[in-house]
Structure formats: C-alpha cells, structure tokens
Amino acid sequence: MRIAILADIHGNLEAFRACLEHARTGGADRVVLLGDLVGYGADPEAVLDLAVQEVAAGALALLGNHDEAAAAGRSPGMNDVAAAAIAWTHRRLDPGQRRFLAGLPLSAEIEGCLLVHAEASDPGAWHYVTDAEAARRSLDATEAAITVCGHVHRPALYSLGESGKLTPFRPVTGAPVPLARSRRWLAVLGAVGQPRDSNPAACYGMLDTTTPEITWVRVPYDIAAAASKIRAAGLPERLADRLFLGR
C-alpha cells in the first residue's frame, strides 16, 4: 500500500491542495494528515474543511501541538509569533472545527508503521527529533519497525541496526530509500505548509509499505498567494516572508 503522509500543513491551503493532487496522481492508496493542520497560515477554515472531507473519504488525521493549542485557545511554551497565530486561528474556528481538532488521536498504526506528529516516547509532550539522541529515545519507545513523524519541518531519516548503532541520513528529494526489514527506522518528514530546510517547495512523504520504501516528495505551489493572504489577515509579516525562503 502506498500511503501519502502530509505533516505540518499549518493552514496553508495552496500547499495542502498541491500535495494532495500530487499524491493522487502519484498513486496514493491512502492519505495520512500527520498533525499541525493549522497555525501560522491564513486558511485554517478551508484547510479543516478539506481535512474533514478527506477523513470522510478514508484519510487518517492525527493531532499536532498547534492543533491542540488552536482548539483550546492556549499556547503554552510557544514563541510570540506562533502564539499570535494560535490566538488568531482560535478566533477563526467554529465550535465544530475546534471539536474536530480536539478529538484527533496522538498516534496510529497502519500495517505495522507507527504514525505520530512529534515522536514516540511521549507523543503529547511534543519533543523535537532534531538529533540522533532524540531519535533513539523515540525508537526505544516503540516496537514498530517504521515510525514516521513530522514536527521539525526538516527531512531526516534515522536507522537502528542489530548492533545498536544509529545512522542519521539526510534524504534526497525524490530518491526512494529502501527500509530494510533487518533494521528499525524513524523517518522525519518535511513540512507541507512551512518548509524550513531552505527549499520553499511543499514536502510530503510517500511510504510504500509493501517494498517497503519511503520517498520525500517536493511539490511547487503558489507561495505568493499563500503569503499575500497571511499579510492581508494581519498575521505577523515574518510568517509570509519565510514561505519564500523555506526557512
């Protein structure tokens, strides 16, 4: 089965639509929305409408820290820009949309693959997998051979072998990586709606559970449209600028 996994959409409707369309054309059998549907971007309502529609059609949606905060209207521990975007997003959502977000699960398993927004050791604590040590903590906490997460907005792949050595790897766009069954893997996807690896194109993951292998896919989208909506909404200017830079 080919699963298109979209992490960190962050209210960016243009990027979300572009990735969904790309995934359909690429033969995705199933769609997973890996958390942080909202926050930062100017289209939380439209993104949630589309997400609800996808879920009704069989997609799986998981909770991210921005979803949790936007549903509750509280943003503990977030920086000023993120907190401002959460407050703005919370006001825009109707009670039904807040309930949808609040009801999302923290993690799920499909065909033995663990799907979680942040990492596996304590999914609700929103730890960031930015290095091998954090990756090991997550890998130690699960039996799953393959874990896929987002949250960091920068693609990475960690592999744990029989000997206990952990191999970090920076994935190459469009180059499928075989996930040998003799080892355990933690794949960190890039962001759909706010990439931060100096490549402004939207990023999603295509996981083939049969082979098994995973590909980091990059999709161009109308950045200017998404950015001008952020400016028009009166959200912090920096949230618009960074989309062009992918940082």
Place this chain on the structure above:
Amino acid sequence: MARPGARIDGFELGEVLHEGGMALLFRVTHPDHTLPLLMKVPRLRPGEDPAAIVSFEMEQMILPRLSGPHVPLFVAQAGFEVDPYVVMERIEGPSLSARLRDLPLPPEEVATIGAAVAEALDDLHRQHVVHLDVKPANILFRPDGTAVMADFGLAHHEQLPDLMAEEFRLPYGSAPYMAPEQALGLRSDPRSDLFALGTVLYQLATGELPFGAPQHLRAVKRRQWRDPVPPRRRNPAIPPWLQEIMLRCLEPVADRRYPSAAQLAFALRHPDQVALGPRATKKRRDPPLVVLRRWLRPEPPAPPPRGTAGQVAGAPIFAVALDLSQGGEGLGALLRDQMAKILAGRPEARLACLNVLRGPSTGAEVNPHVRRLVELRHWARPLGLPEARVTFHVLEATDAAEAILDYARANRVDHLVLGARENSMARRLLGSVSGKVAAEAPCNVTVVRRRRLDNAGA
C-alpha cells in the same frame, strides 16, 4: 538453508561458485529466467564478522537501484526475516584475477583493460555510487569486453543511508588497493575508485602492488604521503604515457587525480594525446623532504563539494567539430566564443577539437591530416587551455555526421558544439551535418549559426 540441491523461492541451487569472506555464491536456475543466475548468501554463523550483515544490507539496497551493462542485473532478493539472499545475473566471462597469472601484461592490454574499467566506473559514479572495493576479483568482463563491477557490499550510494560508514569506525576495503582518503573514513569521492584502479593498472603493468599488501590500517594511511616506486623503474617496457596516467591516478590528494573516470578512460584510449608532465619521466620516488612536507600537511581530505555524481558532472568532456574548409573565419570565431562561454568556470572540463577529413586527397604538398591538425591548434590557441585539457583529432570518414557521432559515443562526450553550414546549396547536396548530429547525439548538442539577415516580409 542454502546448499547445493536446495530450492529457495523457486530458485534451484547448483554448485558453490565462490566462498568469500562475507558471503557464498551459488549457481542457480529458475524456470522463469533464461539469464544465467547466481545467488549470494551472507555468512551468518555465530562468530562471523558482523560487518558481513551490514555489507549484505548495503548490497541489497544498492544493487536493485543500478542499471546498465556495467553491473550484474538484479533479479530478486529476500531480507533477514527469513533466509537472506540476492539473486543476480551471472557474468559468464572471467574476472580480472585470471590475468594475474600472466603479469606483467603488455602496456597496450593494460590500457585497454583500464579504459574498459574506467568506463564502468564512470557509469557507476553517474548513478551516485562509489564502489570503494575496486580490485581484480571484483572486475568481470562480458564476452564483448565490457567491464562489469561486482560486489557492492562496501559501496557508498549518495542518495541512501551509508550503513557501513556508521557501523564501523574501521574503514573496510581491500588494503592493497584502497585510496588514502578512504582509509581515513571518507566514502563519497568517486576519485577514490580511480586511485584503486591506478593500483590495479600498476599491478598489471609491473607485476607488483604499488604499496605492497599491508595488514594494518596504519600502513594503508602511509600512502597519504609516501609515493610508490615509479612503474617504469620496475618495468622499463612501460611507455612514459602509461606511467603518467598511473601516477596521476595514484596521487595522494584526490584533486590531483583525473577529475572523472570518463577523463581517465579518454586518456587510456588516446595514448598519443596524453600530456606528458614530470610524472611521465619520474625515475625514483620523491625525496624525503617532499615526503616530509606531505606528512606535515595539516588539512585532512574533504569530501567532494558537489557530491559523488556532482564531481563527475563538474568535469565534463566537450567536443567541438570544426569545418575548416568553409564557413570561413567568421563561423570559427563564433564557435570559439561559444566554446569559451561553455568552458568558463569549469576548470576540470576538457575539450576535444575534431575535424572530419573526407577521404584522402591526392597530390597535396603537405599531408592533409597534418595540415588539419595545425589548423585545429591554431583555432584553439585563443582559448588559452593548458595542454592537459585539450586534444586534437582528425577523423577520416566520408560521412561527417556519422564520424562525429561515433566519436561522441566512443569517448563519452557530454556536450558537442558544432557550426551550421551557411551555404544552402552545399547543405542541399550534402545534407545537414548539424541537423543529423543534433537529432542522434547521445549527449547535449549546441549548434552555432550566424544570424541571417533575411529581408523580413519579402
């Protein structure tokens, strides 16, 4: 369990073809496959080297991603959850090890073998792979002489996680052939394979290994500063051009070797065009002071900044085809301007200047072949390229386009530049050379044409 007579996933196991340190090779057959096949099974008995498992995992990742005539075709595999194996095409020809009984080989044969292997390596490097275990046992030949690289258990693929790099501090590889930077743990430089090929060629031409067969990594690291005995000292029958090529491959610093395997193959296929420098006539090893200076060299080797395939792409082979008989100095100057732009900022690129001589002309006072070479050199002089980066070739043929195309195929040209004939009468009679070349070339083609001043609207 894999043993002769067993059947695994429809593959019937025949005799053991080879028993290696990390794996066993069986001859296998399968009713769905007509191709000759072999099955590789890792040694997994307790006490075996744990590197065997990781190396097998690497081969399972890399081999299915490779294609073309220079690798065994991948057929099937199974992972470690059951009995692991890889099934691939069995190359019928012998490995280069078979020739080690007849050393030293004549220089011409060494060059032919070297060019074939360099072409295979060029193909691998362009597929993002550094082999890192180039040695006679891993070099096979198809019946037509095409070289095939076997065993990707120690290889590096720049688009896949490098499990060997992380699992083992001690770099693996065959000590007699290993490049110095590889001994220091650097695994992404395609020029490491050129060093290894240089040691193989040295062995073929002299009968001896340039650095012996050290048992310890510390001894391998010595080749960062200690140069080998010049091959001509060991075998005076080796011509200077071949010594030049071998010693350039064996340069301790990768930047001083050939920038790509294709350029090495080019040199081996055109001995008369090899620019002979001090390496060609070197009679003894470097004096202690020079060795000491290298030993004191502070900076460790760095990976190629553009990556494996990027290193090769940054060192293209260009060819410019010049029609010296007509078009005049005007088109020649335009072509030169274009060539200068294409070469700008590419210090590792090389240029082959071509001219097609249509049949031998009679009664000329000067040999036309020689005259054309003189004219080619004259054309290229303003480009200011050093001798080692430019070569001149007069091709004798009746069909100019076919001759240029053949040249581009045989020499792995990355980019052809040629002018379009202006005289429409000649084009009508002879056909458009540039048109045919542009349509059929295996590479980029730039056609240079003078702007025509037609009467607009007439």
